[in-house]
Amino acid sequence: MRLTPTSYIVLGLVRWSPGATAYDLERTINATVSHMWTIQRSQVYREPPRLAEAGLLTAESGGDGRTKTRFTITPAGEESLNAWLGEAVSEMPQLRDLAILKVFFGAGPQALARTRLLAHQARLKEYELLREAGGVAQSGPRLALEAAIAHERTSIRYWSDLAKSPS
Numbered sequence: 001m002r003l004t005p006t007s008y009i010v011l012g013l014v015r016w017s018p019g020a021t022a023y024d025l026e027r028t029i030n031a032t033v034s035h036m037w038t039i040q041r042s043q044v045y046r047e048p049p050r051l052a053e054a055g056l057l058t059a060e061s062g063g064d065g066r067t068k069t070r071f072t073i074t075p076a077g078e079e080s081l082n083a084w085l086g087e088a089v090s091e092m093p094q095l096r097d098l099a100i101l102k103v104f105f106g107a108g109p110q111a112l113a114r115t116r117l118l119a120h121q122a123r124l125k126e127y128e129l130l131r132e133a134g135g136v137a138q139s140g141p142r143l144a145l146e147a148a149i150a151h152e153r154t155s156i157r158y159w160s161d162l163a164k165s166p167s
Contacts, residue, residue, distance in 0.1 A: 006043050014048070056073070057073055058074055110162070120156045
């Protein structure tokens with residue numbers, strides 16, 4: 001079975017929250033990794049049963065037809081997730097920013113810069129408030145939050161400079 005980044009996100013979140021339902025996973029993804037990785041809602045609901053079929057998760061339902069299925073990671077799932085976590089990453093990220101794509105094709109950078117600047121400032125404020133509140137206790141999420149803060153600061157610097165420069 002071919003595992004995708006979505007597979008590993010599901011495995012990791014189920015490891016953190018044994019007994020999670022697909023709905024629980026969707027909510028957790030929206031509150032955590034959605035700023036780092038795009039996952040379609042349908043994938044969140046398809047992936048846990050697929051991983052259970054492969055023996056990487058167990059699936060338990062209440063049996064009454066209305067109770068949601070709860071997932072728990074298996075030893076094979078733990079092994080697979082740990083192996084993935086230990087692999088080096090050589091793939092460079094792709095900068096998917098519609099505003100930068102528009103600048104590339106000749107859109108007026110100053111007009112775009114104003115709205116992008118406000119958006120990045122708002123996102124930075126969210127991240128900084130999360131950090132200040134101490135809501136990220138685990139090392140991995142805390143380090144990812146620091147990367148997100150650095151990214152937003154760099155974006156703010158870029159769009160600020162662009163807003164000041166002549167076309």
